[in-house]
Amino acid sequence: GLITRVSDGSDVTCDGEIVFTVKEPGYEYVEGNSGNGSRRLDSFTITDGTNSLTVTDIQATTTSPIFVDKTDNVLETTAGAYISFTEFNWEGYWMHAYAYIDYNNDFNFDQVANADGTTGGELVTYNCYSTDESNYYDIWGNTASPSNANSETYYDEDFNESKGLPHFFLPADLAAGDYRMRIKVDWDNLDPVKGSKDMVNGGAQVDFIIRVAEAAVEPLTVAAITPEAGNVESIEKIVVTFDSELASVDAS
Numbered sequence: 001g002l003i004t005r006v007s008d009g010s011d012v013t014c015d016g017e018i019v020f021t022v023k024e025p026g027y028e029y030v031e032g033n034s035g036n037g038s039r040r041l042d043s044f045t046i047t048d049g050t051n052s053l054t055v056t057d058i059q060a061t062t063t064s065p066i067f068v069d070k071t072d073n074v075l076e077t078t079a080g081a082y083i084s085f086t087e088f089n090w091e092g093y094w095m096h097a098y099a100y101i102d103y104n105n106d107f108n109f110d111q112v113a114n115a116d117g118t119t120g121g122e123l124v125t126y127n128c129y130s131t132d133e134s135n136y137y138d139i140w141g142n143t144a145s146p147s148n149a150n151s152e153t154y155y156d157e158d159f160n161e162s163k164g165l166p167h168f169f170l171p172a173d174l175a176a177g178d179y180r181m182r183i184k185v186d187w188d189n190l191d192p193v194k195g196s197k198d199m200v201n202g203g204a205q206v207d208f209i210i211r212v213a214e215a216a217v218e219p220l221t222v223a224a225i226t227p228e229a230g231n232v233e234s235i236e237k238i239v240v241t242f243d244s245e246l247a248s249v250d251a252s
Contacts, residue, residue: 025107027180028193029067029205037062039092039202041185044164048081058206062091066203071180073208079215080117080172083124088164090150095185095202096128097150097165100192101210102180109182109192115139117169123190124181125168130188138166150185176214182207 034040040059045052053075058068077083088097100109100122112121123139128149130136136144152163165183182192185204189196195203 027102027107027182027207029207030193030195030199030203031067032200033063033065034059034202034204035063035200036092036202039095039185040064040090041183041204041206042089042091043087044085044089044183045087046075046083046085048075048077048083051076052086053208054087055206055208059204062202066199067205068207070206070208074178074211075181075209076211076213077170078213079170079174079176081170082167083170084167085163085165088150088152090152090164090185092202093147093151095150095187095198096126096144096146098126098129098184098186098190098192099124099165099168100182100184101170102182103171103174105177105179111190111192113139114171115166115168117171117174120171123192125166126190127165128188129190133188136188139168140166142166146188170210170212174212176212179210179212180207181210 040062043054043056043058045054047053053073055070055073058070059065090097101124102109103120103122110122112119113123114121115125126139128136128138128144128146130146136146136149138144138149150164183204183206184192184195185202186195187198187201187203189198195205199205
């Protein structure tokens with residue numbers, strides 16, 4: 001084949017075969033099995049208060065793969081939803097949990113905190129993180145326990161909301177469609193892919209799908225116009241004001 005040398009514009013001849021390998025886009029994750037005999041993520045339940053999803057059979061044993069693809073599991077919900085966990089069945093101590101949603105579907109999860117759905121970030125919740133290895137907090141700024149942050153009892157009793165992971169909100173303007181969500185169990189680390197060195201010491205990565213439905217269009221109801229007395233012979237103009245771009249008028 002013929003190759004153009006960019007530096008001086010001259011040509012060189014290559015008698016061999018040139019092979020280009022194109023890498024298909026995809027999500028990165030930690031390969032290999034867990035190496036801890038007392039830590040594993042069994043299951044969890046996530047809900048928006050109306051629809052719930054229970055993901056089971058994640059790590060059946062303490063030597064199961066760290067990454068588990070559960071993208072055949074789908075939580076159907078709506079933009080702006082309040083999302084919480086009613087179950088987080090974690091076995092063991094001294095690990096923390098983090099969750100991400102790939103809002104722009106670019107096969108990556110960023111580390112920008114976005115629990116209230118307003119920052120544009122993809123780190124939607126976590127139960128324990130420290131910047132100084134001394135003071136630990138969850139994503140909402142509550143003081144967290146580094147030893148048992150994943151415990152259902154700890155989160156249920158101390159925060160009286162979610163179990164295992166704090167609640168979060170989806171963005172109110174999130175477009176309808178499917179979004180990949182990842183839950184990661186790790187030690188004090190925000191990296192959604194590599195994590196800390198302790199990922200192999202009882203960590204977990206679980207991917208599943210959040211499906212956001214189209215926003216419902218509420219029908220417009222106009223009350224009957226009733227004159228106080230007499231008959232209405234004609235109406236010159238009716239003005240209707242909307243507070244939603246999705247509203248429409250049925251003039252029939």
